[in-house]
Amino acid sequence: MKNMCIIGMCLVLFSTPVLAENKYVSDSVKVTMRTGPGNDRKIISLLRVGTKVEVVQPGDDWTLVRLANEKEGWVINRFLTDKIPSDIELKILKSKYQALKDSASQMQEKNSLLKAENKKLTTEFAVSRKELQKTSKDYEVLKTESKEFLQLQSKFKAASSKLAEQTKKAEKFEDELTKLLWNQNIKWFLSGAGVLILGFIIGFSAKRQRRRSSLL
Numbered sequence: 001m002k003n004m005c006i007i008g009m010c011l012v013l014f015s016t017p018v019l020a021e022n023k024y025v026s027d028s029v030k031v032t033m034r035t036g037p038g039n040d041r042k043i044i045s046l047l048r049v050g051t052k053v054e055v056v057q058p059g060d061d062w063t064l065v066r067l068a069n070e071k072e073g074w075v076i077n078r079f080l081t082d083k084i085p086s087d088i089e090l091k092i093l094k095s096k097y098q099a100l101k102d103s104a105s106q107m108q109e110k111n112s113l114l115k116a117e118n119k120k121l122t123t124e125f126a127v128s129r130k131e132l133q134k135t136s137k138d139y140e141v142l143k144t145e146s147k148e149f150l151q152l153q154s155k156f157k158a159a160s161s162k163l164a165e166q167t168k169k170a171e172k173f174e175d176e177l178t179k180l181l182w183n184q185n186i187k188w189f190l191s192g193a194g195v196l197i198l199g200f201i202i203g204f205s206a207k208r209q210r211r212r213s214s215l216l
Contacts, residue, residue: 021055023080033073037062049089
């Protein structure tokens with residue numbers, strides 16, 4: 001039986017924080033918080049409207065509450081409410097509205113920056129597209145010119161090879177022509193010399209015969 005009582009007390013103690021609820025001081029100028037459940041008890045604090053309190057021990061007319069600073073006292077039930085007071089709720093709504101307004105302003109500013117960035121990117125894209133088209137066109141021209149260049153290079157190599165071959169033939173022909181002319185000149189020289197020598201011999205013989213005739 002004693003163990004059951006201890007267990008029951010433990011359950012009550014540990015379950016108290018779970019059962020704790022929050023209330024707010026209702027729309028009054030100030031609410032007194034006293035040391036006990038009665039108007040004859042000492043006032044230990046004056047609570048403003050909207051003060052959040054934790055219910056420690058509810059009662060029929062008075063409720064034991066705990067403040068955020070851990071101070072505890074008794075407050076009349078009619079001054080407590082489960083709903084947030086209208087002025088506090090209004091402040092919360094104003095705060096949320098201001099936060100939304102600031103967020104909207106930031107989003108609008110960010111949107112303006114994004115529009116400017118988008119415009120810049122659009123312009124850069126258009127420029128890049130034109131450059132790409134020009135590059136593609138230049139590439140096609142270069143490819144065509146390169147093809148023509150390779151064809152011309154091939155023709156040039158073939159012409160160079162043919163010219164070198166013809167040059168060799170020309171040099172060989174020139175050597176042969178030089179030899180032929182040299183041989184022909186020698187022949188003409190020898191022929192001319194032979195004619196001169198023959199003429200000289202004939203003349204010399206004729207002159208000798210005339211001398212013999214004159215002696216007889």
